[in-house]
Amino acid sequence: MATAGERLVRQMAAGDREAFGAFYDRYAPLVYPLIVRIVRDRSDAADVLQDVFWEAWQGAAGYDPARGTPEAWMITRARTRAIDRVRALRRRGETFGPPVDEGLAAAPPEPGGDAADRAGDRGLVLTALEELPPAQREAIELAYYAGLTQTEISERLKQPLGTVKTRIRLGLERLRDVVRRAT
Amino acid sequence: MNTHDTFDELAAVYAVGALDGDDLARFEAHLAEGCARCATTLRESGEALGRLALAGTPEVPPPRVRASLVARAAGARPGRAAPRRASWVPWAAATAAAAAIAAMITGGVVASRYEARLGQMARETAAVRERLQRSEAALRDQVAVYRGAVELLRDPATRVVELRGAGPSPEATGRMVWHDKAGGHLFVANLPPAPAGKAYELWTLGGPAPQPAGTFQVDAAGRASHRVEPAGAPPAKFAVTLEPEAGVPAPTGPIVLASR
Numbered sequence: 415m416a417t418a419g420e421r422l423v424r425q426m427a428a429g430d431r432e433a434f435g436a437f438y439d440r441y442a443p444l445v446y447p448l449i450v451r452i453v454r455d456r457s458d459a460a461d462v463l464q465d466v467f468w469e470a471w472q473g474a475a476g477y478d479p480a481r482g483t484p485e486a487w488m489i490t491r492a493r494t495r496a497i498d499r500v501r502a503l504r505r506r507g508e509t510f511g512p513p514v515d516e517g518l519a520a521a522p523p524e525p526g527g528d529a530a531d532r533a534g535d536r537g538l539v540l541t542a543l544e545e546l547p548p549a550q551r552e553a554i555e556l557a558y559y560a561g562l563t564q565t566e567i568s569e570r571l572k573q574p575l576g577t578v579k580t581r582i583r584l585g586l587e588r589l590r591d592v593v594r595r596a597t
Numbered sequence: 598m599n600t601h602d603t604f605d606e607l608a609a610v611y612a613v614g615a616l617d618g619d620d621l622a623r624f625e626a627h628l629a630e631g632c633a634r635c636a637t638t639l640r641e642s643g644e645a646l647g648r649l650a651l652a653g654t655p656e657v658p659p660p661r662v663r664a665s666l667v668a669r670a671a672g673a674r675p676g677r678a679a680p681r682r683a684s685w686v687p688w689a690a691a692t693a694a695a696a697a698i699a700a701m702i703t704g705g706v707v708a709s710r711y712e713a714r715l716g717q718m719a720r721e722t723a724a725v726r727e728r729l730q731r732s733e734a735a736l737r738d739q740v741a742v743y744r745g746a747v748e749l750l751r752d753p754a755t756r757v758v759e760l761r762g763a764g765p766s767p768e769a770t771g772r773m774v775w776h777d778k779a780g781g782h783l784f785v786a787n788l789p790p791a792p793a794g795k796a797y798e799l800w801t802l803g804g805p806a807p808q809p810a811g812t813f814q815v816d817a818a819g820r821a822s823h824r825v826e827p828a829g830a831p832p833a834k835f836a837v838t839l840e841p842e843a844g845v846p847a848p849t850g851p852i853v854l855a856s857r
Contacts, residue, residue, distance in 0.1 A: 431670045447653035489647045540652040557615035564615045583609035589645040
């Protein structure tokens with residue numbers, strides 16, 4: 415059976431603008447904090463958010479429920495666009511914002527009231543991330559939130575490429591494990 | 598030794614979006630071959646990372662974003678390209694100074710956006726090129742197999758043995774083009790892809806015990822061709838079973854194809 419989110423995407427594909435509004439209201443508050451966390455500037459984040467939802471509106475017909483929930487679809491899109499933005503700024507040398515690590519540390523988890531229905535599961539993965547050996551956690555965060563490639567991480571941490579790969583694999587295995595056991 | 602370990606590692610790095618260089622091309626090629634194990638790893642990783650991404654406190658974005666999206670959607674149906682900044686023209690009509698500033702800002706935004714797109718396109722192009730090279734190589738291999746089979750068929754000593762689906766795959770069919778001195782080619786259709794960690798193994802029957810004659814995988818359409826070296830004693834029958842990926846010396850799994 416189609417979920418409410420999937421129904422909205424289908425209606426969007428048919429050109430239903432009200433569905434688009436409802437879709438935005440449902441998902442924008444979830445993906446916006448992720449974009450803010452990655453690009454770190456709220457005005458930039460708002461631009462990225464707008465691009466992300468515009469792409470969703472235009473690409474609604476290409477959404478395939480078999481490949482993931484609308485939530486996952488939007489997260490992937492939001493992260494990709496946010497990282498694109500960060501990388502473009504980095505290439506142009508315009509941003510000398512706080513070092514990645516500070517930005518990461520400044521994103522405290524606070525299970526909010528609106529998200530209470532999902533807070534259990536979410537907190538679980540977050541706790542798992544926090545409990546990872548620091549080296550594994552750092553490698554995953556540099557990749558996922560800072561958009562560094564394995565080569566860039568290896569240069570930044572002055573660790574062999576193989577070590578970086580292993581840290582990411584071990585850390586991610588643990589996170590997958592937690593999700594698998596929770597479902 | 599598990600030869601899939603390397604790909605497990607590449608899959609994890611790919612999932613966090615950090616794979617680059619040769620590793621990226623190599624992993625995408627592997628993925629294009631339809632590795633179910635890596636697909637599962639990616640799906641589960643995506644789910645775990647997604648939950649992580651949503652672990653922050655929900656936050657309502659600035660209202661102007663919604664207003665602007667709704668206004669844009671009113672002017673364009675999905676699937677069609679819409680002008681990106683419709684308000685640019687009136688802007689430019691203002692004073693020269695304002696126009697210059699607007700052009701600078703728009704230029705900057707557009708430049709950074711296109712730079713990101715260009716990078717992405719370059720990556721995609723590299724991946725497509727890699728994929729094309731691989732499919733060309735695969736086609737060449739396949740032509741060699743067919744040519745070998747045709748050569749065999751010219752020889753009057755060659756026989757063609759039909760294999761019928763059995764057990765878990767009654768729909769499957771197979772045909773063995775066999776020559777006692779030159780060996781043969783097995784062609785298979787309608788066989789479901791083997792589960793992760795498994796492969797199909799061919800057996801020649803005729804002696805006291807079935808002799809292993811190599812493992813193979815089927816493509817997404819359920820087809821396969823498999824080259825067989827000549828056996829010691831001329832085999833009377835052939836059978837295919839589902840076995841662990843590395844192959845086994847004596848059959849252990851269910852028979853999926855057998856000749857009469």
